Amino acid sequence: MSLGREFDVVLFGATGFTGALTAEYLASHAPNGCRWALAGRSQAKLEALRSRLAEINPACASLELLRADVTDPVSLRAIAVRSRTVVTTVGPYVHHGEPLVAACADEGTDYLDLSGEPEFVDRMYLGHHERAVATGARLVHCCGFDSIPADLGAYFTVQQLPDDVPIRVQCYMSGSATWSGGTYHSAITAFSRVRAMASAAARRRRAEDRPADRRVHGVKGVPRFEPVVDSWVLPAPVIDPQVVLRSARALDRYGPDFSYGHYLAVRRLPTAAAILGGVGAAMVLAQVPPTRRWLLGRMDAGAGPSEERRAKSWFRARFVADGGGRRVLTEVAGGDPGYGETAKMLAESALCLAFDDVPETAGQVTPAAAMGNPLIERLRRAGMTFRVADERERRPASAE
Numbered sequence: 001m002s003l004g005r006e007f008d009v010v011l012f013g014a015t016g017f018t019g020a021l022t023a024e025y026l027a028s029h030a031p032n033g034c035r036w037a038l039a040g041r042s043q044a045k046l047e048a049l050r051s052r053l054a055e056i057n058p059a060c061a062s063l064e065l066l067r068a069d070v071t072d073p074v075s076l077r078a079i080a081v082r083s084r085t086v087v088t089t090v091g092p093y094v095h096h097g098e099p100l101v102a103a104c105a106d107e108g109t110d111y112l113d114l115s116g117e118p119e120f121v122d123r124m125y126l127g128h129h130e131r132a133v134a135t136g137a138r139l140v141h142c143c144g145f146d147s148i149p150a151d152l153g154a155y156f157t158v159q160q161l162p163d164d165v166p167i168r169v170q171c172y173m174s175g176s177a178t179w180s181g182g183t184y185h186s187a188i189t190a191f192s193r194v195r196a197m198a199s200a201a202a203r204r205r206r207a208e209d210r211p212a213d214r215r216v217h218g219v220k221g222v223p224r225f226e227p228v229v230d231s232w233v234l235p236a237p238v239i240d241p242q243v244v245l246r247s248a249r250a251l252d253r254y255g256p257d258f259s260y261g262h263y264l265a266v267r268r269l270p271t272a273a274a275i276l277g278g279v280g281a282a283m284v285l286a287q288v289p290p291t292r293r294w295l296l297g298r299m300d301a302g303a304g305p306s307e308e309r310r311a312k313s314w315f316r317a318r319f320v321a322d323g324g325g326r327r328v329l330t331e332v333a334g335g336d337p338g339y340g341e342t343a344k345m346l347a348e349s350a351l352c353l354a355f356d357d358v359p360e361t362a363g364q365v366t367p368a369a370a371m372g373n374p375l376i377e378r379l380r381r382a383g384m385t386f387r388v389a390d391e392r393e394r395r396p397a398s399a400e
Helices: 017-029 043-056 058-062 073-082 098-107 118-135 148-158 181-191 194-207 240-250 269-285 289-296 307-311 340-355 372-381
Strands: 007-012 036-040 064-067 083-088 110-113 138-140 167-176 215-218 224-226 231-235 257-266 314-323 326-334 385-389
Touching: 007 017, 007 073, 007 340, 017 036, 017 043, 017 340, 036 043, 043 058, 043 064, 064 073, 073 083, 073 098, 083 098, 083 340, 098 110, 098 118, 098 138, 110 340, 118 138, 118 194, 138 340, 148 167, 148 240, 148 257, 148 314, 148 326, 148 372, 148 385, 167 231, 167 240, 181 269, 181 289, 215 240, 231 269, 240 257, 257 269, 269 289, 340 372, 372 385
Parallel strands: 007 036, 007 083, 036 064, 083 110, 110 138, 167 257, 215 257
Antiparallel strands: 167 314, 224 231, 231 257, 314 326, 326 385
């Protein structure tokens, strides 16, 4: 275990686009006495970031700077051994993530990331879950927009229903936001690795224990018009459903028979058709190296939306759940999903693991299983919405 370490939190990849936003959030919201540090490849960039943070909070002028590089496992182990919790924003994780996961699993250090990459998450389970169980490390992936709103939203929703009945939950995600270059590159990389992704998933299914006395399964929906949200809904090719179902397998509170479906909700049919066409085209083009390079060249990996654009962005996850003869509608909502709120979710997750009374877990665990209600309460205090909606509320705003 990682008690008595020099730092409560180390932020790795702090000088990147999302890393810097996370650092700014910690500068404003880390509690007095929180011992945290910045880590990255470039000393000059770390120093520049520290100076900027000191303008937000003068105490940040004394933040320690740790040089670490994904190509230098010794440097990663050095930050893992000094910290209780290591947070990383360095992706695509399938290319850059494993050495830090390995270091944290070996050293009993809690690990958090923003990965929305199914192949990476499955490979880390296969390679490092058992070691992390032995050392007491908690490896918590998907602590940003992928997949906090879906995972904690589903967890919040099932708590509104009886705990001994079959429960069916449908999530309809809507919003308005712009991707950063890093997220775009991670998505194209994932599209190009469909076979590797399927192989990792199959190996995990063979290796992973499943509950013997409860049923947990996903719903493979089809594009359709859904009256309950007055929108066209599209099955979303994201990691969120996998994370929700893993939480349901880990926690008895999801009931004896739990099913989950996850959709993108859009108001207009032409928009829905354009999304389907665009994703399909990107998946095809990503299979061929020349066109994949062309796609990756469309956006710089270090780029991101402006502060003005982020200020106008928002997301809303609407959950419709049935169980025990009751129907409940819930909602999780917030501002800019990819960056402002993602930085908030990641930072609050790190503070939650470091300071809150959370369940005793170890190994690769989901956000809901690792942090559950303490993280929901943190995010509520930080401005995100978790609420039970009036059943008459049938028309949430959707992405245009």
